Amino acid sequence: METLFSKIISGEVSSYKVAEDDYCLAFLDINPNTKGHVLCVPKIAVDKFFDLPELTYNQLMSFSRKVALAIRKAIPCRRIGISIIGLEIPHAHVHLIPLQSIEDAYFQKKAQLSEQEMQDTAKAIAVFFEV
Numbered sequence: 001m002e003t004l005f006s007k008i009i010s011g012e013v014s015s016y017k018v019a020e021d022d023y024c025l026a027f028l029d030i031n032p033n034t035k036g037h038v039l040c041v042p043k044i045a046v047d048k049f050f051d052l053p054e055l056t057y058n059q060l061m062s063f064s065r066k067v068a069l070a071i072r073k074a075i076p077c078r079r080i081g082i083s084i085i086g087l088e089i090p091h092a093h094v095h096l097i098p099l100q101s102i103e104d105a106y107f108q109k110k111a112q113l114s115e116q117e118m119q120d121t122a123k124a125i126a127v128f129f130e131v
Helices: 006-008 052-075 115-128
Strands: 016-021 024-028 038-042 081-085 092-097
Touching: 006 024, 006 038, 006 092, 016 052, 016 115, 024 052, 038 052, 052 081, 052 092, 052 115
Parallel strands: none
Antiparallel strands: 016 024, 024 038, 038 092, 081 092
């Protein structure tokens, strides 16, 4: 199954990549709730999160933790929120959202970032990612 995320993984569609390993990719959400909102995706396309093979699920969750730790170092925030919804793109993914308040997790208020801010944010998080 080809998805927007499959195209990002293959490089067919550009993204603001922040981290990658053999199994997963993390990139900035282009419609972020807050500055530093990252999507973590497995490199295999599976529609529903809990349909992921157990090994892939565990790899994605471990990878997401490492990305969250990098976000926490790069972006001032009270917490890193995690959300798994999966209705908008049929490719399992994890939202990691820097939070100042609960409202930041609601997917209603969106941050407006320039191209330069997106690039700088991706680089800032990438510096702290440890494989």
